[in-house]
Amino acid sequence: MRQILTLLLLTPILFSACTSHENTTPSSIEGYMPVYSQDVSTLKEIKAEPPRTTVNGGKIYTVSNLLFQVEQDSGIHIINYADPSSPQKLGFVRSFLCKEVTVKNGFIYTNNLSDLVVIDINNPADIKEVGRTPHVFPDLASQYPPKNSNNQFERVYFECPDPKKGTVIAWKKQTINNPKCWR
Amino acid sequence: MKTLYHLIAIVVLSALISCSKEMTSADGASAGAGGSTARFTIAGNYLYVVDNLSLKSFDISSNTAAVYKSKTEIGINIETIFPYQDKLFIGSSSTMYIYSLSDPANPTPLGKAEYTIRMACDPVVARDSVAYATLRSTGRCGGSQSALVVYNIKNISSPQLMNTFFLTAPYGLGIKNNSLYVCEGQNGIRVFNITKAYDPVQVSEVRASNTTFYDVIPYGNILIAQVNDGFILYDIGTNPLQPAFVSRILN
Secondary structure (H helix, E strand, O other): OOOHHHHHHHHHHHHHHHOOOOOOOOEEEEEEEEEEOOOOHHHHOOOOOOOOOOOOEEEEEEEEEEEEEEEEEEEEEEEOHHHHOEEEEEEEOOOOOOOOOEOOEEEEEEEEEEEEEEOOOHHHHHOOEEEEEEEOOHHHHOOOOOOOOOOOOOOOOOOOHHHHHHHEEEEEEEHHHHHHOOO | OOHHHHHHHHHHHHHHHHHOOOHHHOOOOOOEEOOOOOOEEEOOOOEEEEEEEEEEEEOOOOOOOOOOEEEEOOOOOOOEEEOOOOOOEEEEEEEEEEEOOOOOOOEEEEEEEEEEEEEEEEOEEOOOEEEEEEOOOOEEEEEEEEOEEEEEOOOOOOEEEEEEEEEEEEEEOOEOOEEEEHHHHOOOOEEEEOOOOOOOEEEEEEEEOOOOEEEEEOOOOOEEEEEEEEEEEEOOOOOOHHHHHHHOOOO
């Protein structure tokens, strides 16, 4: 909670970096839309769910006959490929903003928002978070959109966050119209 | 649902006891494998993660907790981390960094190589005295050329550039024996014979329609390919230089 407050306190500083009256702003450009949440505690919930469709397959990790695949920003698919001709999805572990996965001794190490979390999957009936280290990945969940990592000078446009809508928990790349904020 | 749980339990258990010799790490535990584009990796009892600027180490010997040990500033635009033997290979948009794990809690720099092609996305893998990196300059990665680069790392403190192959849009890569697999996005996987380690020769390629290949894990006799909508499995037990389609996950 304290971190959220700190971020909220920082918000005016972020806004001060934006210019709202600029004649050269493009009318339509690829930029970022804030993704809001009213309830960060829900987003920190790690839990097992039934298998689901892979929509945006992310990074992979394997140990023995198990394959773990990130579903971008949502969680981790657990797949058994003991019979490689017919891989079976066993389940899904939800972890918001998930992008990375490694596994050892029946423990998943992944990210949840910007935190590093440890998830015990040794008892499949009781898959649960057993450890959490906050802010290991500050760049995975920030209050302003990322700069182009290969061109720090390129202007990044985004829709100005509206604190009334909640806390910004992610940024979605899309075409935005008449952006008022950039960095 | 309960039977599912039992299934997972059986699979996890068998995962712990049935791994073949080549997949067993020094401490006897079953060793997993990740893709070359990962930002997390496990080596021994440590978890290593990279963010844009630094490498952090965590002691995971207790399993249940990741105990923070150290943070090492590496450079800028750090993107990938890959373990090989007692070393970490770290890729940034301009440089390949090599770190020693002789003190696993505190990785120390051994050497680095600055790419002649700047501003690229570049995972690294290594074997014996050679390191392979892909440099991709399409899309957000900026630069002007994409390539597979080959480094001699016999003298680890100053890797020597041995070869450069210009490619279309390379992503992750992986090695099994004398085969090097390089993902080329929508252009499939290129397979190189690396019998002559510094002089890879492309011998085949794998393609699939409407599919973008991002990364691979060669694991035993299976090549696992990460693609846009899931993964594809290929048999590389029969002939590692000619991956044969086995299955694709049905959503």
